[in-house]
Amino acid sequence: MSDKLIVFDTTLRDGEQSPGASMTHEEKVRIAKQLEKLRVDIIEAGFAAASNGDFDSVRAIALAIKDATVCSLARANDRDIARAGEALRGANSARIHTFIATSALHMEKKLRMTPDQVFEQARLAVRFARQYTDNIEFSPEDGSRSDPDFLCRVLEAVIAEGATTINVADTVGYAVPEQYGEFIRMLRERIPNSDKAVWSVHCHDDLGLAVANSLAGIKIGGARQVECTINALGERAGNCSLEEVVMAVKTRKDYFGLDVGIETTQIMPASRLVSGITGFVVQPNKAIVGANAFAHASGIHQDGVLKARQTYEIMRAEDVGWAANKIVLGKLSGRNAFKQRLLELGIELDSEQAVNEAFTRFKDLADRKSEIFDEDIHALVSGEQGEA
Ligand code: KIV
Ligand code: ZN
Numbered sequence: 001m002s003d004k005l006i007v008f009d010t011t012l013r014d015g016e017q018s019p020g021a022s023m024t025h026e027e028k029v030r031i032a033k034q035l036e037k038l039r040v041d042i043i044e045a046g047f048a049a050a051s052n053g054d055f056d057s058v059r060a061i062a063l064a065i066k067d068a069t070v071c072s073l074a075r076a077n078d079r080d081i082a083r084a085g086e087a088l089r090g091a092n093s094a095r096i097h098t099f100i101a102t103s104a105l106h107m108e109k110k111l112r113m114t115p116d117q118v119f120e121q122a123r124l125a126v127r128f129a130r131q132y133t134d135n136i137e138f139s140p141e142d143g144s145r146s147d148p149d150f151l152c153r154v155l156e157a158v159i160a161e162g163a164t165t166i167n168v169a170d171t172v173g174y175a176v177p178e179q180y181g182e183f184i185r186m187l188r189e190r191i192p193n194s195d196k197a198v199w200s201v202h203c204h205d206d207l208g209l210a211v212a213n214s215l216a217g218i219k220i221g222g223a224r225q226v227e228c229t230i231n232a233l234g235e236r237a238g239n240c241s242l243e244e245v246v247m248a249v250k251t252r253k254d255y256f257g258l259d260v261g262i263e264t265t266q267i268m269p270a271s272r273l274v275s276g277i278t279g280f281v282v283q284p285n286k287a288i289v290g291a292n293a294f295a296h297a298s299g300i301h302q303d304g305v306l307k308a309r310q311t312y313e314i315m316r317a318e319d320v321g322w323a324a325n326k327i328v329l330g331k332l333s334g335r336n337a338f339k340q341r342l343l344e345l346g347i348e349l350d351s352e353q354a355v356n357e358a359f360t361r362f363k364d365l366a367d368r369k370s371e372i373f374d375e376d377i378h379a380l381v382s383g384e385q386g387e388a
Contacts, residue, residue, distance in 0.1 A: 018278070045057060058072045115150055136163050159196050
C-alpha cells in the first residue's frame with residue numbers, strides 16, 4: 001500500500017454547495033490557482049453538467065492548471081459524464097468523478113430505483129466514462145449507510161469496469177470514527193479486486209466528526225485519498241477541513257506514517273482567499289487558520305513558549321503561513337512576556353525597579369482592557385498610562 005496521502009480538494013464543488021458560498025467564474029479560477037500553489041493533488045473544479053456557468057468554470061480551470069489533476073463531478077448518466085468529459089478536454093491531467101446513491105433509503109425514496117437498477121447504472125456509467133479518461137473516481141453516495149453486501153457487489157463491479165478511485169462517501173456525516181474506519185477496511189478485505197483502486201474518504205461534518213472520521217478511514221481503513229475543503233466549507237455543516245486533516249497527518253507522522261505533498265506555507269493564503277471570496281468568516285478558535293490558533297494569552301504558557309516554543313506549540317505558525325506566533329498581552333500575562341515585548345519594541349528601562357513599576361501599571365491597565373497593544377506599552381513606559 002502506498003505511503004502517500006492524496007489530497008483531493010473539493011472547495012470549488014462541495015464547498016460551493018455551502019448555502020451562501022457561491023463564487024463567480026473568476027473567483028473560482030483564482031482559488032484553483034491558489035490550490036495549485038498549495039500543491040493539492042486533485043482539484044474538483046465543479047459539476048460541469050449543473051449549468052453552463054459551471055461547465056465554463058471547469059473548462060477554464062482545466063486549461064489554467066498544470067500541476068494538479070482537474071476533476072469534474074457527474075451523476076452516473078451519459079449526459080452528465082459527457083459534459084464532464086467535454087469540460088475537461090485539454091487538461092494536463094483529468095479525472096471524472098461519477099456517483100450514485102447506494103443506501104436503501106436513497107435508492108427507494110430519492111432515486112426510486114431498485115438495487116439491481118442502481119448496480120447496472122453504476123457499472124455502465126464507469127464504462128461510459130472510460131472513453132474520456134482512464135482516471136475515474138466512483139462514489140457510492142450515502143455509502144456509509146449502505147448495506148455492506150450490496151456495496152461490495154457494486155464496488156467490485158465498478159472497479160472491474162475501470163474505476164481507479166473508490167470514494168466511500170459519508171454524505172450526511174452519520175459515521176463515527178472507528179466504525180467508519182472498520183467499514184472501509186471490511187470493504188477492502190471483502191472485495192477481491194479492491195487493490196486495483198485507491199480508496200478515498202469523503203466526510204461531512206454534521207456531528208463535528210468529519211476530520212476524525214477521515215483520519216480513521218485513513219488509519220484503520222487504509223484509505224489513501226482524503227477529500228476536503230479549505231476552511232471546512234461545504235454542504236450543511238461542511239466537509240472535512242483540508243488544513244486540519246493535512247496538519248494532523250503531517251504533525252503526527254509518527255502515528256500515520258504517511259507523506260503529504262502539500263506546501264503548508266500556502267495554507268493561510270488559501271484560507272484568507274476563500275474566506276474573503278465567500279464572505280465566510282473563520283472563527284478565531286478554528287484549528288490552524290483561526291486568529292487564535294497560535295496565540296498565547298496565559299502567563300504560564302507565554303513563559304513556556306518564550307523559553308521553548310514546543311512547550312505549547314505542536315506546529316510552527318510559520319509552517320502554515322502565519323508571519324509568527326502571537327503573545328497576547330493581557331491580564332493573564334506574566335513579567336517575562338512583558339519584558340520580552342519591551343525588548344521587541346526597543347524599550348530599555350534603566351533598572352529592574354523601573355521594569356517592576358511599569359509591569360504594575362501594565363497589570364492595572366490589563367484589568368480594565370482585554371488586550372494591551374504596543375501603543376499602550378509605549379504610553380505606559382512614558383508614564384502616560386493612556387488607553388490607546
Ligand atoms: O457527500 C457526498 O456524497 C458527495 C458525493 C457527490 C461524493 O459529495
Ligand atoms: Zn459531499
